[in-house]
Amino acid sequence: MTDWIDIGALADVPSRGARCLTTPLGKIAIFRTADDRVFAIDDRCPHRGGPLSEGIVHGAQVTCPLHNWVFSLETGEAQGADAGAVRTYPLRLHDNRILIDAQTLRARSAA
Amino acid sequence: MAEKLVVIGAGMASGRMLEHLFETAPGRFDVTLFGAEPRGNYNRIMLSPVLAGEKQYRDIVTHNEDWYAAHEVHCRFGRTVTKIDRQAKTVFADGVETPYDRLVIATGSAPFIPPIAGKDLHGVRAFRDLDDVEAMVAVARRPGASAVVIGGGLLGLEAAAALRGRGMEVVVLHLAPHLMERQLDPAAGYLLRRTLESRGITVHCKAQTKAIVGNGRVEAVALEDGTVYPADLVVMAAGIRPETRLATDAGIEVARGIVVDDFMVTSDPDILALGECVEHGQTVYGLVAPLYDMARVAAKTLVGESVPFMPVQTATQLKVTGVSLYSVGDFADAEDREEIVLRDAAAGIYKRVVLKQDRVLGAVLYGDTTDGAWLFDLLKRGVDIGAMRDTLIYGQNHTQGTTADPLAAVANLPAEAEICGCNGVCKSTITSAIAGKGLTTLDDVRAHTKASASCGSCTGLVEKLLMATLGDRYNPSAIQPICGCTELGHDEVRRMIVAQDLKSIPAVMQELGWKTSCGCAKCRPALNYYLVATWPGEYEDDGQSRFINERVHANIQKDGTYSVVPRMFGGLTNAAELRAIADVADKFNIPTVKVTGGQRIDLLGVRKEDLPAVWADLNRAGMMSGAAYAKGLRTVKTCVGSDWCRFGTQDSTGLGVRIEKFMWGSWTPAKLKLAVSGCPRNCAEATCKDIGVICVDSGYEIHFGGAAGLEIRGTEVLCHAASEDETVEIIAALTQLYREQGWYLERIYKWMKRVGTDSIKAQVVQDKDRRRQLYERFVHSQTFAQVDPWEERVNGKDAHEFAAMADVQLMQAAE
Ligand code: SRM
Ligand SMILES: Cc1cc2nc3c(=O)[nH]c(=O)nc-3n(C[C@H](O)[C@H](O)[C@H](O)COP(=O)(O)OP(=O)(O)OC[C@H]3O[C@@H](n4cnc5c(N)ncnc54)[C@H](O)[C@@H]3O)c2cc1C
Ligand code: SF4
Ligand code: FES
Numbered sequence: 001m002t003d004w005i006d007i008g009a010l011a012d013v014p015s016r017g018a019r020c021l022t023t024p025l026g027k028i029a030i031f032r033t034a035d036d037r038v039f040a041i042d043d044r045c046p047h048r049g050g051p052l053s054e055g056i057v058h059g060a061q062v063t064c065p066l067h068n069w070v071f072s073l074e075t076g077e078a079q080g081a082d083a084g085a086v087r088t089y090p091l092r093l094h095d096n097r098i099l100i101d102a103q104t105l106r107a108r109s110a111a
Numbered sequence: 112m113a114e115k116l117v118v119i120g121a122g123m124a125s126g127r128m129l130e131h132l133f134e135t136a137p138g139r140f141d142v143t144l145f146g147a148e149p150r151g152n153y154n155r156i157m158l159s160p161v162l163a164g165e166k167q168y169r170d171i172v173t174h175n176e177d178w179y180a181a182h183e184v185h186c187r188f189g190r191t192v193t194k195i196d197r198q199a200k201t202v203f204a205d206g207v208e209t210p211y212d213r214l215v216i217a218t219g220s221a222p223f224i225p226p227i228a229g230k231d232l233h234g235v236r237a238f239r240d241l242d243d244v245e246a247m248v249a250v251a252r253r254p255g256a257s258a259v260v261i262g263g264g265l266l267g268l269e270a271a272a273a274l275r276g277r278g279m280e281v282v283v284l285h286l287a288p289h290l291m292e293r294q295l296d297p298a299a300g301y302l303l304r305r306t307l308e309s310r311g312i313t314v315h316c317k318a319q320t321k322a323i324v325g326n327g328r329v330e331a332v333a334l335e336d337g338t339v340y341p342a343d344l345v346v347m348a349a350g351i352r353p354e355t356r357l358a359t360d361a362g363i364e365v366a367r368g369i370v371v372d373d374f375m376v377t378s379d380p381d382i383l384a385l386g387e388c389v390e391h392g393q394t395v396y397g398l399v400a401p402l403y404d405m406a407r408v409a410a411k412t413l414v415g416e417s418v419p420f421m422p423v424q425t426a427t428q429l430k431v432t433g434v435s436l437y438s439v440g441d442f443a444d445a446e447d448r449e450e451i452v453l454r455d456a457a458a459g460i461y462k463r464v465v466l467k468q469d470r471v472l473g474a475v476l477y478g479d480t481t482d483g484a485w486l487f488d489l490l491k492r493g494v495d496i497g498a499m500r501d502t503l504i505y506g507q508n509h510t511q512g513t514t515a516d517p518l519a520a521v522a523n524l525p526a527e528a529e530i531c532g533c534n535g536v537c538k539s540t541i542t543s544a545i546a547g548k549g550l551t552t553l554d555d556v557r558a559h560t561k562a563s564a565s566c567g568s569c570t571g572l573v574e575k576l577l578m579a580t581l582g583d584r585y586n587p588s589a590i591q592p593i594c595g596c597t598e599l600g601h602d603e604v605r606r607m608i609v610a611q612d613l614k615s616i617p618a619v620m621q622e623l624g625w626k627t628s629c630g631c632a633k634c635r636p637a638l639n640y641y642l643v644a645t646w647p648g649e650y651e652d653d654g655q656s657r658f659i660n661e662r663v664h665a666n667i668q669k670d671g672t673y674s675v676v677p678r679m680f681g682g683l684t685n686a687a688e689l690r691a692i693a694d695v696a697d698k699f700n701i702p703t704v705k706v707t708g709g710q711r712i713d714l715l716g717v718r719k720e721d722l723p724a725v726w727a728d729l730n731r732a733g734m735m736s737g738a739a740y741a742k743g744l745r746t747v748k749t750c751v752g753s754d755w756c757r758f759g760t761q762d763s764t765g766l767g768v769r770i771e772k773f774m775w776g777s778w779t780p781a782k783l784k785l786a787v788s789g790c791p792r793n794c795a796e797a798t799c800k801d802i803g804v805i806c807v808d809s810g811y812e813i814h815f816g817g818a819a820g821l822e823i824r825g826t827e828v829l830c831h832a833a834s835e836d837e838t839v840e841i842i843a844a845l846t847q848l849y850r851e852q853g854w855y856l857e858r859i860y861k862w863m864k865r866v867g868t869d870s871i872k873a874q875v876v877q878d879k880d881r882r883r884q885l886y887e888r889f890v891h892s893q894t895f896a897q898v899d900p901w902e903e904r905v906n907g908k909d910a911h912e913f914a915a916m917a918d919v920q921l922m923q924a925a926e
Binding site: 005007008012013014015016017019020021022023024027028030033034035046047048049050051054055056057058059061063065066067068070081083084100102105 | 134137177180181558559627628629630631632635636654655656657658659662663667669670671911915916917918919920
């Protein structure tokens with residue numbers, strides 16, 4: 001079962017940039033790529049907790065601002081020689097509004 | 112609950128074991144790591160080059176703080192474990208008890224100190240860890256100091272060569288009749304001795320040390336034969352003993368080393384041991400290659416897999432620059448053995464291969480060790496060399512009829528030939544990584560295979576493999592592309608931006624054939640800078656291509672908060688500014704206020720959402736961003752100068768303030784730091800800055816190309832200027848030339864090395880027209896650059912940076 005909630009407009013997120021979503025369990029970073037795709041991942045680098053929302057976005061990837069690990073926004077996996085992953089959350093884009101599945105957030109808080 | 116794993120000893124063996132463990136079973140263990148040394152794991156092998164001054168400690172760190180943090184290892188460095196309580200399953204260090212489910216002992220070896228009089232004197236050192244190296248270097252720095260090294264084995268000779276290289280008088284005392292008798296036959300030992308003596312090292316074989324003499328501190332070493340050598344330093348390199356005390360005390364079975372089975376388990380099934388402290392099959396080991404195998408085995412055992420340890424032979428090489436020496440296997444004379452020897456006295460070459468029934472049993476190579484890997488491979492595989500017996504000693508090329516092309520030799524090595532002894536990496540592992548993962552540089556190969564990442568003596572072989580595998584595509588001196596997104600180097604890109612009139616990042620990427628859709632974190636900031644610098648006023652800065660610090664105009668800290676550094680022109684401030692800083696610190700609960708190395712004040716730990724309000728308050732008191740984050744003008748440090756100082760020749764403070772007011776806001780390839788000193792006493796440290804001014808009676812001496820960060824270098828003198836105006840013009844012209852030619856992230860000193868000081872002087876000093884043009888271009892660019900980024904943001908620019916997009920909690924509540 002899904003339960004989509006509106007978290008804002010596509011235009012709220014800068015192209016090749018990110019914004020943060022405050023949730024009961026911490027921050028989730030909402031990314032927008034150059035080709036206007038949107039992704040959500042935990043705003044915490046598995047390396048040393050770097051805020052991924054502040055990294056440079058290139059393609060569907062982000063480079064962590066603290067020590068330059070690169071993550072795929074699609075899979076959450078670290079790229080290259082580094083090993084690790086961040087959790088990803090499904091997003092939907094509807095009429096230029098960004099929707100997140102509240103169910104996954106609740107599932108997360110239950111976990 | 113993760114099982115508690117306690118590891119005693121943060122050395123090379125346990126470090127490698129943890130790597131395997133975290134790779135195969137991340138999170139399975141909650142690891143506590145004790146290390147007697149006050150630091151994490153480093154490549155102990157490389158202490159020799161550190162002692163020689165060829166490398167620095169930071170180059171040899173294998174596991175840094177980040178690594179330990181990433182794997183959540185509880186580090187107990189500087190803590191010696193003093194007791195294991197096997198009943199309670201705990202270990203004790205500094206009186207603190209730490210429980211374990213599984214325990215790993217990896218305490219390495221202790222230097223063997225012969226029981227001679229004077230061994231405890233000040234100035235007697237072993238050669239085992241970084242502290243030893245630092246102590247030795249401290250003595251070596253004293254002019255005219257001399258050293259006696261006791262022990263002419265691997266360790267002793269590496270120490271001797273390194274200390275000699277640092278200018279000490281060095282004597283090596285060796286008990287046996289020839290050097291390195293365990294690895295070398297007498298002939299090679301002799302050649303080695305000759306080489307060392309030609310470097311000014313005294314070698315005394317068959318030396319029986321009687322006593323070390325001195326009053327509190329060593330003064331000399333006396334031998335049984337009556338010889339006395341003066342010494343300020345005595346290096347004990349007479350051998351090592353497995354460090355087994357903890358295990359013995361705990362009642363674990365110990366022979367020469369801690370006895371382990373094929374799976375590295377000791378007599379207590381919950382306790383493993385590995386490294387130099389263990390004994391396996393009645394053998395103890397003292398080179399890293401077998402220890403790394405133990406590490407793999409121990410990691411498997413810990414996760415419940417049974418892979419037995421199978422000892423393999425290891426070749427020995429001496430890490431003394433300019434000495435090529437290779438030995439492997441058993442080369443003692445015996446009835447049933449034959450040997451083939453080749454000597455070339457003029458070239459100082461000696462090769463000896465020991466055979467038994469047409470199989471290679473051992474080899475000693477001196478002077479030319481190219482065929483070491485090949486012979487070792489023949490040995491390991493037990494190849495019948497009957498057919499090539501006559502030419503064997505001339506090496507692989509000759510034997511296999513190929514040309515004397517060193518690449519061919521490498522290409523001819525069989526796939527399983529071992530290239531990197533330390534890490535046990537064979538040829539096919541490297542070539543398949545090169546081909547499969549698209550590796551093109553030595554660093555790539557190191558990162559992916561670990562080959563050449565330990566002692567480095569196989570670096571040449573690895574490079575040849577790169578060449579053999581990649582052909583023309585491997586060219587270490589070729590143009591380095593900016594990053595993986597393009598084949599073009601920085602210079603080409605800069606040239607094309609101008610030549611093709613490219614004015615945006617997408618235009619550059621399109622016209623220059625970028626391989627990725629929107630670049631990466633390396634090329635985007637570079638391109639953004641090149642465009643900013645090339646098209647002032649025309650190009651619209653792309654914040655999303657800037658590193659976070661330059662996007663939000665503050666420095667990100669390790670916990671995600673920011674630091675704020677307001678500008679204090681020339682290091683001058685006043686009561687109103689200080690009061691505003693104090694008020695801001697109080698109002699926003701800023702935890703740390705610190706005076707920086709750049710003569711201004713840093714407010715650390717500011718929350719991101721508070722930044723605009725903090726800036727608003729600072730702006731109100733007349734302060735602006737100090738750009739402490741910028742690849743741009745940072746600070747202009749000054750001294751008090753003629754205003755106050757009895758030695759001051761000019762108004763250095765005033766000139767510094769003038770320069771900073773003129774240059775702030777400019778973007779440069781890398782950060783740009785200046786200083787102005789009022790006289791040659793140089794209290795503003797102008798001679799280690801990117802650009803420095805030393806005031807003298809007759810005017811201003813302009814310096815450039817200093818550095819005091821990762822590298823330390825004094826500046827070079829650019830020229831002398833008669834007036835402040837001329838000084839400012841020259842500095843601006845120099846900066847502009849750097850802005851136009853520098854590669855992104857290249858400091859002035861590196862740019863200067865690359866393009867040559869003569870070409871810079873010609874344009875900035877000699878050619879006055881050119882200087883004027885550069886100066887004018889700088890002035891033009893400044894008309895767009897001098898906007899305080901804090902003020903812009905106080906007025907609402909990029910507001911999205913400082914606030915969350917939404918709060919899901921609230922929205923759910925509202926549902
Ligand atoms: C705050 C300060 C230390 C202090 O408390 O004194 C400092 C702090 C940092 N320095 Fe520095 N450096 C500071 C003076 C220096 C100096 C001394 C000086 O400028 O006279 C040097 C040596 C001089 C030089 O640059 O050659 C210095 C050489 C470095 C380097 C090495 C640069 C190099 O090319 O070798 C780095 C690393 C880098 O830039 O990549 C660095 C990087 C950093 C960074 C930005 C690390 C980072 O990327 O996060 C630190 C930011 C902390 C923060 O948020 O404030 N810092 N740093 C100093 C700020 C000066 C200022 O007022 O702006
Ligand atoms: C100068 C030098 C050059 C070398 N060159 C080579 C070379 O070229 N090739 C090669 O193969 N090998 C070389 N070696 C040998 C190689 O470094 C060792 O074989 C290897 O480091 C041993 O690994 P280990 O983990 O067993 O012990 P170590 O690396 O010595 O680590 C053991 C650690 O345990 C700590 N420790 C001991 N007791 C306690 C305790 N009770 N509590 C807490 N911590 C404790 C020690 O302080 C030490 O840090 C060299 C060694 C030296 C010193
Ligand atoms: S020296 Fe500079 S970079 Fe290093 S910790 Fe200190 S402030 Fe940070
Ligand atoms: S915290 Fe992200 S790379 Fe280190």
